[in-house]
Amino acid sequence: MxxxxxxxxxxxxxxxxxxxxxxxxxxxxxxxxxxxxxxxxxxxxxxxxxxxxxxxxxxxxxxxxxxxxxxxxxxxxxxxxxxxxxxxxxxxxxxxxxxxxxxxxxxxxxxxxxxxxxxxxxxxxxxxxxxxxxxxxxxxxxxxxxxxxxxxxxxxxxxxxxxxxxxxxxxxxxxxxxxxxxxxxxxxxxxxxxxxxxxxxxxxxxxxxxxxxxxxxxxxxxxxxxxxxxxxxxxxxxxxxxxxxxxxxxxHLAADNARRQTIAAVYDDGLAGLPLALPPRRPGCTHVFHQYVVRAGDRDGLRAHLGAAGIGTGIHYPSPVHAQPAYRGRLAEFPAGLPRTTQMAAQILSLPMYPQLGVAAARRVIEATRRFFI
Ligand SMILES: Cc1ncc(COP(=O)(O)O)c(C=O)c1O
The missing domain is CATH 3.40.640.10 (Type I PLP-dependent aspartate aminotransferase-like (Major domain))
Structure with missing residues (x-):
């Protein structure tokens, strides 16, 4: 099947x-x-x-x-x-x-x-x-x-x-x-x-x-x-x-956000222990998971692996604004080069996330992700 x-x-x-x-x-x-x-x-x-x-x-x-x-x-x-x-x-x-x-x-x-x-x-x-x-x-x-x-x-x-x-x-x-x-x-x-x-x-x-x-x-x-x-x-x-x-x-926004949070909790549990950085949470704050963004050393490899398994991912965003052709070299940066921003763009991967995704599909994403690291 x-x-x-x-x-x-x-x-x-x-x-x-x-x-x-x-x-x-x-x-x-x-x-x-x-x-x-x-x-x-x-x-x-x-x-x-x-x-x-x-x-x-x-x-x-x-x-x-x-x-x-x-x-x-x-x-x-x-x-x-x-x-x-x-x-x-x-x-x-x-x-x-x-x-x-x-x-x-x-x-x-x-x-x-x-x-x-x-x-x-x-x-x-x-x-x-x-x-x-x-x-x-x-x-x-x-x-x-x-x-x-x-x-x-x-x-x-x-x-x-x-x-x-x-x-x-x-x-x-x-x-x-x-x-x-x-x-x-x-x-x-x-x-x-x-x-x-x-x-x-x-x-x-x-x-x-x-x-x-x-x-x-x-x-x-x-x-x-x-x-x-x-x-x-x-x-x-x-x-x-x-x-x-x-x-x-x-x-329906509150219920939709709650479903996003449930999916995020399932991801958190299922992806724990893998060589991935899971999304940080600011203490005391409510995160509504517009995106569930992990960081991976071999982000592009993981993305290709998930794609081959029929799982869509996104990169939000593949290039920081200051490095895009329309902006490169002409905006003030503090500090020069924006090192954390630049490094982040190379590592981030947005997993499937929308209210109707459901827990079963989130588990499939987890299984496919785990298989990448075996
Ligand atoms: C962080 C952020 N700011 C601004 C915008 C611009 O919104 P819009 O696409 O509705 O113009 C977006 C969405 O694309 C966004 O994600």
């Missing part, structure tokens, strides 16, 4: 699980005739802000746009420095540049995936020319960055804090959910995310009413009143159809 292939992720499984509600929501939007902003978007913004526990959520076209708008809403642009990591989706860095600001890249923690607060501090001491303006910690793979250390540093240096929550819907530190610590939180609803749309979609969230108003203006040409731009803006509105789908899926 041949076993079915196991994909690394499968957003269509989530659609199938909630197909009746999603189809009805889409049909409602189609029949309603409002295809830009309006009731569906407003309702989802309220639901999302309530879920997060902040006053305002402003829906946008993607996570990348959310980050760009956040930077711009904080009045950060040309001549301003924005500190972030290179071990992230390119979107984090691209958004800073799209806002006209200058990214400053700092290394990640020893044996961790997120910004090293010590590297941030060093970068703030020896910054390149420009005004230190903001820090964008990325809660990568579903694990909160070290906000306990980053927030006081940001306060001391007068930096705005913009949280990249694209991979951390529902992840929490002892002090609260990711997305509630900074000035603005930015979420992606890319279909594979913990809360995923059926296309591109994103959200900004903030407690600050002034920032919320600015975000609303910038997402729609800078309009304060229709057709009159009070400031320079762009067009990046959350689509009503995506808002309706997301509103159906939001109530």
């Amino acid at each position: 041949s076993l079915a292939a196991i994909p690394q992720t499968d957003p269509s499984a989530s659609y199938r699980e909630h197909q009746a509600e999603i189809d009805a929501a889409i049909a409602r939007v189609l029949a309603g005739g409002q295809y830009i902003l309006g009731r569906e978007v407003e309702a989802f913004e309220v639901a999302f802000a309530t879920w997060l526990g902040v006053a305002h959520a402003v829906g946008v076209g993607s996570g990348t746009d959310a980050l760009e708008l956040a930077v711009r809403a904080c009045d950060i642009g040309s001549g301003d420095l924005v500190y972030t990591v290179s071990h992230t989706a390119v979107a984090t860095v691209a958004a800073i540049e799209r806002a006209g600001a200058t990214p400053v890249l700092v290394d990640i923690e020893k044996d961790g995936f997120a910004m090293d607060p010590n590297a941030l501090e060093a970068a703030l001491r020896q910054s390149p020319p420009g005004r230190p303006a903001a820090v964008i910690p990325v809660h990568l793979y579903g694990e909160p960055a070290d906000m306990d250390a980053i927030l006081p540093l940001a306060r001391r240096h007068g930096l705005r804090v913009i949280e990249d929550c694209a991979q951390s819907h529902g992840a929490a530190a002892p002090a609260g959910l990711t997305g509630t610590f900074g000035d603005i939180a930015c979420f992606s609803f890319y279909p594979t995310k913990n809360l995923g749309a059926l296309g591109d979609a994103g959200m900004t969230a903030t407690r600050d009413p002034g920032l919320a108003t600015t975000l609303r203006e910038i997402r729609e040409y800078g309009w304060r009143e229709r057709y009159i731009s009070a400031r320079v803006g762009i067009n990046t509105r959350l689509a009503p159809m995506q808002a309706a789908v997301l509103a159906e899926k939001l109530p």
Whole structure:
């Protein structure tokens, strides 16, 4: 008997699980005739802000746009420095540049995936020319960055804090959910995310009413009143159809995250003792396992072996941003070369992870992984 292939992720499984509600929501939007902003978007913004526990959520076209708008809403642009990591989706860095600001890249923690607060501090001491303006910690793979250390540093240096929550819907530190610590939180609803749309979609969230108003203006040409731009803006509105789908899926997020955590615990148990580094957990924090990322010396060998066994894997991400052709040699790095970031990219492997994967499939992944090391 041949076993079915196991994909690394499968957003269509989530659609199938909630197909009746999603189809009805889409049909409602189609029949309603409002295809830009309006009731569906407003309702989802309220639901999302309530879920997060902040006053305002402003829906946008993607996570990348959310980050760009956040930077711009904080009045950060040309001549301003924005500190972030290179071990992230390119979107984090691209958004800073799209806002006209200058990214400053700092290394990640020893044996961790997120910004090293010590590297941030060093970068703030020896910054390149420009005004230190903001820090964008990325809660990568579903694990909160070290906000306990980053927030006081940001306060001391007068930096705005913009949280990249694209991979951390529902992840929490002892002090609260990711997305509630900074000035603005930015979420992606890319279909594979913990809360995923059926296309591109994103959200900004903030407690600050002034920032919320600015975000609303910038997402729609800078309009304060229709057709009159009070400031320079762009067009990046959350689509009503995506808002309706997301509103159906939001109530299932906690259960989906719990299923991800169960699969992660099965992986932890089954992979223990192998020459692999398993995902670290920040003490006291809730990890929501957007990805389950192991580190292996022979990562490419393990990946090929799993692929031959019908098991899909991913690499998030194969090249740090600073080493990609569009960025190489032109971004400030602290320390030069970002040694931990560079080493990490060569070792990481994302195992199959999505709520509908199931424990039996996770056990097959474990068995195939164990066979590689025999
Ligand atoms: C960490 C991170 N930041 C930003 C983004 C950008 O989100 P989007 O693809 O919705 O533009 C993503 C997702 O791709 C991401 O994983």
